[in-house]
Amino acid sequence: xxxxxxxxxxxxxxxxxxxxxxxxxxxxxxxxxxxxxxxxxxxxxxxxxxxxxxxxxxxxxxxxxxxxxxxxxxxxxxxxxxxxxxxxxxxxxxxxxxxxxxxxxxxxxxxxxxxxxxxxxxxxxxxxxxxxxxxxxxxxxxxxxxxxxxxxxxxxxxxxxxxxxxxxxxxxxxxxxxxxxxxxxxxxxxxxxxxxxxxxxxxxxxxxxxxxxxxxxxxxxxxxxxxxxxxxxxxxxxxxxxxxxxxxxxxxxxxxxxxxxxxxxxxxxxxxxxxxxxxxxxxxxxxxxxxxxxxxxxxxxxxxxxxxxxxxxxxxxxxxxxxxxxxxxxxxxxxxxxxxxxxxxxxxxxxxxxxxxxxxxxxxxxxxxxxxxxxxxxxxxxxxxxxxxxxxxxxxxxxxxxxxxxxxxxxxxxxxxxxxxxxxxxxxxxxxxxxxxxxxxxxxxxxxxxxxxxxx
Amino acid sequence: xxxxxxxxxxxxxxxxxxxxxxxxxxxxxxxxxxxxxxxxxxxxxxx
Ligand code: SF4
Ligand code: SF4
Numbered sequence: 193x194x195x196x197x198x199x200x201x202x203x204x205x206x207x208x209x210x211x212x213x214x215x216x217x218x219x220x221x222x223x224x225x226x227x228x229x230x231x232x233x234x235x236x237x238x239x240x241x242x243x244x245x246x247x248x249x250x251x252x253x254x255x256x257x258x259x260x261x262x263x264x265x266x267x268x269x270x271x272x273x274x275x276x277x278x279x280x281x282x283x284x285x286x287x288x289x290x291x292x293x294x295x296x297x298x299x300x301x302x303x304x305x306x307x308x309x310x311x312x313x314x315x316x317x318x319x320x321x322x323x324x325x326x327x328x329x330x331x332x333x334x335x336x337x338x339x340x341x342x343x344x345x346x347x348x349x350x351x352x353x354x355x356x357x358x359x360x361x362x363x364x365x366x367x368x369x370x371x372x373x374x375x376x377x378x379x380x381x382x383x384x385x386x387x388x389x390x391x392x393x394x395x396x397x398x399x400x401x402x403x404x405x406x407x408x409x410x411x412x413x414x415x416x417x418x419x420x421x422x423x424x425x426x427x428x429x430x431x432x433x434x435x436x437x438x439x440x441x442x443x444x445x446x447x448x449x450x451x452x453x454x455x456x457x458x459x460x461x462x463x464x465x466x467x468x469x470x471x472x473x474x475x476x477x478x479x480x481x482x483x484x485x486x487x488x489x490x491x492x493x494x495x496x497x498x499x500x501x502x503x504x505x506x507x508x509x510x511x512x513x514x515x516x517x518x519x520x521x522x523x524x525x526x527x528x529x530x531x532x533x534x535x536x537x538x539x540x541x542x543x544x545x546x547x548x549x550x551x552x553x554x555x556x557x558x559x560x561x562x563x564x565x566x567x568x569x570x571x572x573x574x575x576x577x578x579x580x581x582x583x584x585x586x587x588x589x590x591x592x593x594x595x596x597x598x599x600x601x602x603x604x605x606x607x608x609x610x611x612x613x614x615x616x617x618x619x620x621x622x623x624x625x626x627x628x629x630x631x632x633x634x635x636x637x638x639x640x641x642x643x644x645x646x647x648x
Numbered sequence: 649x650x651x652x653x654x655x656x657x658x659x660x661x662x663x664x665x666x667x668x669x670x671x672x673x674x675x676x677x678x679x680x681x682x683x684x685x686x687x688x689x690x691x692x693x694x695x
Contacts, residue, residue, distance in 0.1 A: 205652075213658035254651040266657050273661050275689035279668060288674040339692065341673050375673075523655040528691050529667025533660075543674040555676065600660060606676075639656055 194268065194338070195597035196224055199499075206636070207261075208597050210269035213524055215260065215424050219246050220254035229268035231259050276588045279531050279552035281541060282493060283576070284583055286333035287328060288341040288538070290545040290556045291359070293318045293352035298383050299423060302414045303476050303484065309347035311547070311560035315363030317352045323359040324621060325569040326546045331370050337383035343377045345545070346393035346406055350384035360396050369533040377401065379446075381415070381429030389606055390434045398442060402431045405447040406459020406464075406473065413452060414484075432467050447473040454493045457501040464508075475627055477609060483532045486623060502634040506641055520599065533587075538604030540566070540582025554582055557608030582607065590618045598629045649668075 193208040203221035205214040216224060226239050226493070235255035240248050248389055250563070261267035295316045297309025309315065327342075342363060344356050363374045378393060380403040393400055404427065405411040412422025435443060445468035449456035453558050456473055465472045475494075478485040486494070501517065508514050527533075537543060540554030550570040558564040568572035587593040587604040605628070611619040671692040 209660070212657050213655040215653045215655060217651045257649045260649070261652065261654070264657070265661070269661070273664050285670065287670065289663075330692070337670055339673075341674060358681050374655065518650075525659060527659075528672055529663035529669075530660045531664070531668035532672060537676045538674050539676070544672070643655055 193597060194224070196221065199633060200503075202637060202640060203617040204633075204636060204640070205267075205596060207267050208600065210266050210272040210624045211524075211600060212261070212266040212269075212638075213636060214266070217254075220244070220257060221477045222256060223251060224247075227255075227258060229262075233259070233263055233266070234596065239445060250535055258547065265479060272528060274534070274536070277436070280586070281533055281535075282580065282582045284336040284541045284579070285337045286330055286539075286542060286544055287339065288343070288543040289330050290343045290345050290543070291323060291326060291349075291354045292346060292545060292556070292559060293344055293349045293359075294321065294347035294548050295548050296351050297346060297348045297381070297419065298351060299381050300416045300420075302416070303450060303478055303482075305477065305557065306347065306559075309453055310434060310562075313547075313560055316548040318355050318546075320355050320358045320362075322550045322569065323355050324362055327359065327363050327366065328570045329546075329572070329574075331366060331372060336370065338371065339375060340375050340376065341375050341543075343379070345379050348381050348383070349378055350380050350389065353384075353389065357392065373401075374589065379403065381418075382425070383423060383433065385427075385430040387433070390430070390437060393434065394438050394441065395550050395611055401432065401442040401536050402427075402434070402439075402443065402468070403429065404428070404445045404463060405449070406456065407462045410453045410459055411447075412473060414448070414450070428466060435467060443468075443470055445471040445516075448476050448477040449472070449473055450478065451486055451490060452484050454490060454497060457497050457504060459502055460515075461516060464513075469515035470518075471515065471605065474519070475624070476598070477612065477624075491623075491626060493625060498627075498630050498634050500538075502638055505638060507644070509645075518568070519603070519631045520635040520638055522639055523630065524636070524639055529602065533600045533603050535583075535586050537606070539607055554578065557606070558611075567594075585618060590620060592620050592625075595627070596620075596629075598625075598632050601632050602628050625644045 197204050203216040205216050205224050222243055223239060226242060235252040235572050240251050242623040243251050258267060295310045300308050310418060330340055342351050347357060360376060363446045367373060376396060377399040381403045405415060411424045415423050417423055447459060450484040453459060460473050476488055543555060545553045545556045545559050550568045552566040552568060553559045554564055564576045566575045587599040590604055593599050593604045605620045607617040609624050610619055613616045613621040
């Protein structure tokens with residue numbers, strides 16, 4: 193399977209199964225559009241005839257180069273090296289937890305998927321006892337895995353600060369004896385940050401996610417305090433202090449765009465210039481009819497905006513004001529192994545979310561959907577049927593993904609988004625797919641430009 | 649090659665051999681809670 197596209201004068205040819213990426217001149221790009229996996233040794237006459245605007249010898253030479261790629265396994269490679277059944281995990285180790293330490297929030301963001309923090313189940317803070325059991329659960333369930341990820345999430349996790357610090361202490365205290373290594377992440381809206389918390393986070397959290405949507409007007413339209421005011425002026429100085437003191441440890445400023453700011457490249461640039469050059473701004477997932485949901489009709493605008501953002505990033509790279517946009521990052525060489533690309537996020541078996549009551553769900557997006565409740569850390573129950581159902585899904589079991597050129601980059605999308613839009617975890621959320629493919633085209637383009645600039 | 653420049657050559661297949669050790673980060677957690685791209689993740693094998 194191949195995918196061809198042109199962007200700003202560059203022609204790309206991706207060979208899906210091998211992961212190869214080629215940049216083609218116009219002739220070879222045209223030839224590539226006329227061939228399939230049954231390439232003959234010599235360039236067929238009909239191709240020469242069809243491309244009569246070019247010199248016949250050049251067409252033949254281009255064909256020969258494509259054939260060479262094919263012989264080298266870099267074009268029309270097949271995927272018979274992938275033994276899918278071998279990669280469907282049974283009884284896989286759980287190695288990442290999303291701890292919902294607070295089902296409560298001090299903001300009232302209009303688009304919140306957690307119904308302003310409580311996931312529709314009442315406001316609650318996780319007692320340390322529950323968190324402790326969650327740590328015990330993941331230590332045991334992670335089996336031979338060394339690296340364990342723990343994400344403090346909510347609601348707003350800073351509202352459960354006491355639980356957060358005690359949990360970190362407890363997890364660390366068990367590392368030596370168990371041979372595990374915990375990596376902590378915290379996601380915060382910033383409201384409760386003060387210098388002590390900032391120092392603590394910078395010392396203990398391997399990653400921090402700072403919620404910020406972009407320009408003040410855009411941010412404050414959706415991210416409201418309990419009194420209905422905007423939060424921009426409160427949070428940005430605190431985020432700045434955190435990032436300024438953070439050194440080279442990871443962080444992300446993370447925003448959401450909606451139908452109200454389809455010029456979101458402005459927000460991306462705004463966040464970068466506000467002092468947060470490591471960032472992500474993502475499409476909202478919202479119900480139809482809410483007034484700010486993204487629709488099929490907006491796609492051309494959204495695509496054009498991604499294109500514009502890519503050009504802005506190129507420009508910025510040249511004047512030394514470069515920033516990292518999470519969705520345009522792609523590692524073409526040392527990325528994850530094919531097994532990982534097959535399965536994606538691991539929700540429901542490698543990764544689970546724990547509520548303040550200790551209930552286990554496949555991931556943060558499934559919390560509160562009773563039919564997906566997998567167990568509870570307090571009584572040690574863990575429903576393996578649900579875990580196996582999730583473990584059994586991959587890009588080969590999802591019909592549409594099987595046919596999609598982006599599958600090894602995307603890894604089959606988000607089960608939660610699929611479920612929310614189609615009531616079926618195996619049917620991809622189309623709108624999301626279209627944006628994903630567009631972002632990948634931009635990402636590969638940026639990578640190509642970078643690589644070619646380096647070689648100059 | 650005159651007409652074609654290869655940015656990255658077949659690398660996926662090689663990863664099938666050592667792949668699946670499972671020590672890498674879970675995708676959704678690295679930055680953004682609704683993300684589903686894995687291609688930007690780091691491999692932790694042999695680290
Ligand atoms: S873009 Fe959509 S169809 Fe393609 S692999 Fe991802 S989820 Fe599947
Ligand atoms: S199902 Fe979706 S939201 Fe949940 S962990 Fe996977 S990618 Fe993330």
